[in-house]
Amino acid sequence: MACLGTMTDLMEAARHILSIAMASHWLLLVLFLAATIDAVFPVVPSEGLIVTAGMAAAAGHQNLLLVIVVAMVGSVIGESVCYFLGRGSGPALHRWMRRRDARQAMFEKVSLALHSRGGLILMTVRYIPGARMVATLTAGATAYSFRKFLVFTIAGVTVAYTYVALLGYLGGDAFAHDSLKALAFSLGLAGLIGLVIETSRRIVNRRKAAKVTAA
Numbered sequence: 001m002a003c004l005g006t007m008t009d010l011m012e013a014a015r016h017i018l019s020i021a022m023a024s025h026w027l028l029l030v031l032f033l034a035a036t037i038d039a040v041f042p043v044v045p046s047e048g049l050i051v052t053a054g055m056a057a058a059a060g061h062q063n064l065l066l067v068i069v070v071a072m073v074g075s076v077i078g079e080s081v082c083y084f085l086g087r088g089s090g091p092a093l094h095r096w097m098r099r100r101d102a103r104q105a106m107f108e109k110v111s112l113a114l115h116s117r118g119g120l121i122l123m124t125v126r127y128i129p130g131a132r133m134v135a136t137l138t139a140g141a142t143a144y145s146f147r148k149f150l151v152f153t154i155a156g157v158t159v160a161y162t163y164v165a166l167l168g169y170l171g172g173d174a175f176a177h178d179s180l181k182a183l184a185f186s187l188g189l190a191g192l193i194g195l196v197i198e199t200s201r202r203i204v205n206r207r208k209a210a211k212v213t214a215a
Helices: 001-024 029-038 046-058 064-089 091-098 100-125 131-141 146-174 179-214
Strands: none
Touching: 001 179, 029 046, 029 064, 029 131, 046 064, 046 146, 064 131, 100 131, 100 146, 131 146
16 A cells, blocks of 8 residues: 555656646757757657657647747757768768677668668658667768758658657647646557557568568
């Protein structure tokens, strides 16, 4: 019983903190910084913050369009920084990539794909776990056109963050009286959609590999 009471207290504290965060005037600034940093160093949970900001918009604390624009601008700035880090790193980047076979394989695959179908790669890479930073660094290191990089990156983040913010808005609207349930619902739905996309991508890649082997 004591354990159950402690868990209930913790959940109530989490709801209280979440409610304060959603109503905070600083939320958009934190979101901007998180989106920027996450694009360069993927250790900041920017998607969770975008979901929270989307919930805040559903509650009337934030403007949904502004939430999406702030996240987009932060991400584009961060990814552009990553691009120029790749352009300036040269041999150092290649050495870093070679330290792990998986990273080197991804570098080679992304490098080839960028110059054959760069637009598609830059628009979809953020849906592949751990691939965004490699793709942006590779784009810079291989001197991919920055103008094209910027166009496709803006298009990609527009789609990605609109979808994530709308998930937060949907959860906030569905569970208007319980922010913790709203957050769990939105993150769970985002995780499920991400799992479906990743599974589909792997199935397609395996089928393509099987066809190449058979040929």
